[in-house]
Amino acid sequence: MKLGILVNEGPYTHQASDTAYQFALAALAKGHRIYRVFFYHDGVNNATRLTEPPQDDRHIVNRWSKLAEEHGIDLVVCVAAALRRGIKDEILAKGFRISGLGQLVETGIQADRLVVFGD
Amino acid sequence: MSDLAAGGEMQEETSGKVKKFMFVNRRAPYGTVYALEALEVVLISAAFDQDISMVFLDDGVYELVKGQQTQAIDVKNFSPAYRALDGYDIEKLYVDADSLAARGLTEDNLLVPVEVLSAAQMAELMDQQDVVIGF
Numbered sequence: 508m509k510l511g512i513l514v515n516e517g518p519y520t521h522q523a524s525d526t527a528y529q530f531a532l533a534a535l536a537k538g539h540r541i542y543r544v545f546f547y548h549d550g551v552n553n554a555t556r557l558t559e560p561p562q563d564d565r566h567i568v569n570r571w572s573k574l575a576e577e578h579g580i581d582l583v584v585c586v587a588a589a590l591r592r593g594i595k596d597e598i599l600a601k602g603f604r605i606s607g608l609g610q611l612v613e614t615g616i617q618a619d620r621l622v623v624f625g626d
Numbered sequence: 627m628s629d630l631a632a633g634g635e636m637q638e639e640t641s642g643k644v645k646k647f648m649f650v651n652r653r654a655p656y657g658t659v660y661a662l663e664a665l666e667v668v669l670i671s672a673a674f675d676q677d678i679s680m681v682f683l684d685d686g687v688y689e690l691v692k693g694q695q696t697q698a699i700d701v702k703n704f705s706p707a708y709r710a711l712d713g714y715d716i717e718k719l720y721v722d723a724d725s726l727a728a729r730g731l732t733e734d735n736l737l738v739p740v741e742v743l744s745a746a747q748m749a750e751l752m753d754q755q756d757v758v759i760g761f
């Protein structure tokens with residue numbers, strides 16, 4: 508199945524990004540395809556390479572980058588939400604790109620399922 | 627909206643495919659950014675010629691209340707944008723009857739025409755959708 512993922516919350520404060528990541532891993536292991544992961548609201552904070560969690564904690568941002576690289580997944584950050592929160596091209600982690608909300612709607616159209624993570 | 631243009635560009639790639647999109651609004655208009663950013667998605671989605679509906683339930687019904695005044699909290703009152711939805715051909719607005727009643731509101735308190743549904747009717751409508759995004 509072709510899956511789209513929407514992440515609506517930032518890293519660490521909220522479990523949404525963790526769960527979305529675990530879901531993506533599980534889906535890939537089952538042979539599904541991830542069409543795109545779209546980051547909206549505070550979810551855009553998952554995309555900054557300035558993130559430095561303590562050594563003994565998971566690195567949520569790098570984890571997404573690695574997943575994108577290994578599986579060729581499109582990680583898209585909403586431009587309007589990103590600019591509001593100071594997320595810009597120059598601080599994007601590897602594998603992320605900034606684009607318009609149209610990419611979210613297009614994901615809903617193209618994917619067999621759009622799975623939303625957040626409250 | 628700053629990225630309306632980006633939405634327009636995508637139109638060609640998706641032409642022909644029409645899905646039922648439902649945007650579920652459950653939060654008060656101020657206090658968090660969800661209501662405003664939900665509205666931004668809805669306005670962009672209008673550029674894709676999809677079958678769009680909006681649902682307002684729980685505190686989300688407050689998003690549509692007339693006479694919002696936000697000067698005191700120094701936040702933009704974006705409620706007039708709901709009146710503009712009509713111009714984007716987004717005309718399917720549904721409000722949960724129990725959520726209105728629980729807050730002492732009626733249709734007369736709302737700034738746009740809506741269809742008031744029972745929880746059972748709302749569930750049925752949700753069941754018919756292809757894509758449901760909640761904010």
